Amino acid sequence: MKKDVMKEHVVQMLQERGVSLDDIAELSWQLQAPYNNELTKQECRESVERVLEKREILYPVLTGLVIDKLAEEGKLPEPLLSVICRDEGLYGVDELLGLGITNIYGSVGLTSFGYLDKMKNGILGKMNQTQKNGGRVTTFLDDIVAALAAAASARLAHRGKAKKEQVM
Amino acid sequence: MKKDVMKEHVVQMLQERGVSLDDIAELSWQLQAPYNNELTKQECRESVERVLEKREILYPVLTGLVIDKLAEEGKLPEPLLSVICRDEGLYGVDELLGLGITNIYGSVGLTSFGYLDKMKNGILGKMNQTQKNGGRVTTFLDDIVAALAAAASARLAHRGKAKKEQVM
Amino acid sequence: MKKDVMKEHVVQMLQERGVSLDDIAELSWQLQAPYNNELTKQECRESVERVLEKREILYPVLTGLVIDKLAEEGKLPEPLLSVICRDEGLYGVDELLGLGITNIYGSVGLTSFGYLDKMKNGILGKMNQTQKNGGRVTTFLDDIVAALAAAASARLAHRGKAKKEQVM
Amino acid sequence: MKKDVMKEHVVQMLQERGVSLDDIAELSWQLQAPYNNELTKQECRESVERVLEKREILYPVLTGLVIDKLAEEGKLPEPLLSVICRDEGLYGVDELLGLGITNIYGSVGLTSFGYLDKMKNGILGKMNQTQKNGGRVTTFLDDIVAALAAAASARLAHRGKAKKEQVM
Numbered sequence: 285m286k287k288d289v290m291k292e293h294v295v296q297m298l299q300e301r302g303v304s305l306d307d308i309a310e311l312s313w314q315l316q317a318p319y320n321n322e323l324t325k326q327e328c329r330e331s332v333e334r335v336l337e338k339r340e341i342l343y344p345v346l347t348g349l350v351i352d353k354l355a356e357e358g359k360l361p362e363p364l365l366s367v368i369c370r371d372e373g374l375y376g377v378d379e380l381l382g383l384g385i386t387n388i389y390g391s392v393g394l395t396s397f398g399y400l401d402k403m404k405n406g407i408l409g410k411m412n413q414t415q416k417n418g419g420r421v422t423t424f425l426d427d428i429v430a431a432l433a434a435a436a437s438a439r440l441a442h443r444g445k446a447k448k449e450q451v452m
Numbered sequence: 453m454k455k456d457v458m459k460e461h462v463v464q465m466l467q468e469r470g471v472s473l474d475d476i477a478e479l480s481w482q483l484q485a486p487y488n489n490e491l492t493k494q495e496c497r498e499s500v501e502r503v504l505e506k507r508e509i510l511y512p513v514l515t516g517l518v519i520d521k522l523a524e525e526g527k528l529p530e531p532l533l534s535v536i537c538r539d540e541g542l543y544g545v546d547e548l549l550g551l552g553i554t555n556i557y558g559s560v561g562l563t564s565f566g567y568l569d570k571m572k573n574g575i576l577g578k579m580n581q582t583q584k585n586g587g588r589v590t591t592f593l594d595d596i597v598a599a600l601a602a603a604a605s606a607r608l609a610h611r612g613k614a615k616k617e618q619v620m
Numbered sequence: 621m622k623k624d625v626m627k628e629h630v631v632q633m634l635q636e637r638g639v640s641l642d643d644i645a646e647l648s649w650q651l652q653a654p655y656n657n658e659l660t661k662q663e664c665r666e667s668v669e670r671v672l673e674k675r676e677i678l679y680p681v682l683t684g685l686v687i688d689k690l691a692e693e694g695k696l697p698e699p700l701l702s703v704i705c706r707d708e709g710l711y712g713v714d715e716l717l718g719l720g721i722t723n724i725y726g727s728v729g730l731t732s733f734g735y736l737d738k739m740k741n742g743i744l745g746k747m748n749q750t751q752k753n754g755g756r757v758t759t760f761l762d763d764i765v766a767a768l769a770a771a772a773s774a775r776l777a778h779r780g781k782a783k784k785e786q787v788m
Numbered sequence: 789m790k791k792d793v794m795k796e797h798v799v800q801m802l803q804e805r806g807v808s809l810d811d812i813a814e815l816s817w818q819l820q821a822p823y824n825n826e827l828t829k830q831e832c833r834e835s836v837e838r839v840l841e842k843r844e845i846l847y848p849v850l851t852g853l854v855i856d857k858l859a860e861e862g863k864l865p866e867p868l869l870s871v872i873c874r875d876e877g878l879y880g881v882d883e884l885l886g887l888g889i890t891n892i893y894g895s896v897g898l899t900s901f902g903y904l905d906k907m908k909n910g911i912l913g914k915m916n917q918t919q920k921n922g923g924r925v926t927t928f929l930d931d932i933v934a935a936l937a938a939a940a941s942a943r944l945a946h947r948g949k950a951k952k953e954q955v956m
Contacts, residue, residue: 373655377511394719398732403735508725508726563905570902696858700854712844713851
């Protein structure tokens, strides 16, 4: 599948799970705004778009979204099904995929990912509540969204630095 | 699920996919023997057993084995199904899980994992051939087996060092 | 150097930089207490001690502490000296070492590490202030302390799980 | 320091340690040629150049090269000095930096890095021999060179894929 078709597919899967690219851009803006007071949400949105054009990011995103969905539909075998449905704290594979996503922009996105994953800002908090209420399985989704926001933010940090240098 | 029950479950899943703990121990011995000429295959087998008693290792192993199986049975949605069935070289999620497994014994297992994954020694070569012949899906299996062997070998390296110190 | 001698050496280096094992245990307790209301600070302290008995953790800790010290004494060549002295946000090698430390207890410690590194709780906030005031170089130290606390906390999470299973 | 000045500085440091960008390109070509029989060494050389334009890669490269040099000049404190001078197998920080470098192009570069680090192809074998003969300290250098070659190769793999898609 071509990369742009896969991107479209992933964006639609995120949408079906209640996450828009603007939600991710909002998290990314919250992360990066303290360091750059001219940053607009539009720039963050564009950064999220660029991040989703990398195959090495699309694959772990796609994999995590599929596992969540299969879990929600009861289509995973036990004991994996229960582990994922109750978002077992020691599972860790969701964090591994998140790490794979943020790493593409260097290790500086790592702490932002960890921070978002723990603080459950914005859409992440809502997601978590939905899962606890027995609604949907978002075991991978929250890590994926946090990782994409952290990646988009790290990308902006690297670009901001490069831009400043050109001005100098 | 209790840890020892999960271990038993994972060992059985490996068996069903044609991999015994002795196969993994053999790879581990090949990795470690050049540095320790007294190392027996029995010690390697025991190291593999210990590695499979860690929950942080059992979870990625279990997840990878389940994805392979679902792919083989055609139970994953597209485009993920095709990506995994043809073991797409840029997929990378299999390596992410492998990395998560070897990391538990420090970064020294990392190069052994990469080496095995590339050289396709022993059972790894057979697996790969089976997949190419359209037999089974082993996209995650080969990384998992290589990572377990590398982890068991790194564990022995750390223990060997500790033992030598006690003698001194 | 024997492992226990190296541990002692690292503990002393931390002390010289103003960090006691109790400071790290305190951070670890803050991370883990919400999930375990019987957890004592003494248990956290013991977990920090165990974490510092692993060679794969002692090495990155030692390396980071040495780099900070050489930077403080102006003994690194440029441009690395300036990058480390001003704790350049895009440097990332400090986070890489932190990641190497937390990984030993699985990916679940990763988000705690990121969270601490961003929130600058307790001793981490003080450190950061000292560096900003031109006092000392703590570019690696804060990541090391956050990573050790996250590792000690992840270790307790895994053990707590194991203990509960034995009771059942 | 501006990014292009830092690149130049790093290239010169590599040169001083006996490694040219063509040496790295050669390793990269060996890795990638089996998958792409039209690949030229010139393309690999260009890929190495691009890889060295990323700040998130320049920083770990610079850090590793500086540590090797300080070790060679006896300017690191003990016990770190001895650990690095004898390229202690369990040290692992060199692999951590290598991992940080390859990760920028996704986890697919990981196995190539491990493979090169173990096989000691081309310049890597020579380096290793030099260190064993008591010549120079190349504890970080070999991992850095292997990681740069793996990164340049993974970058080409991603681009080759993208190019094929445009043709289709």
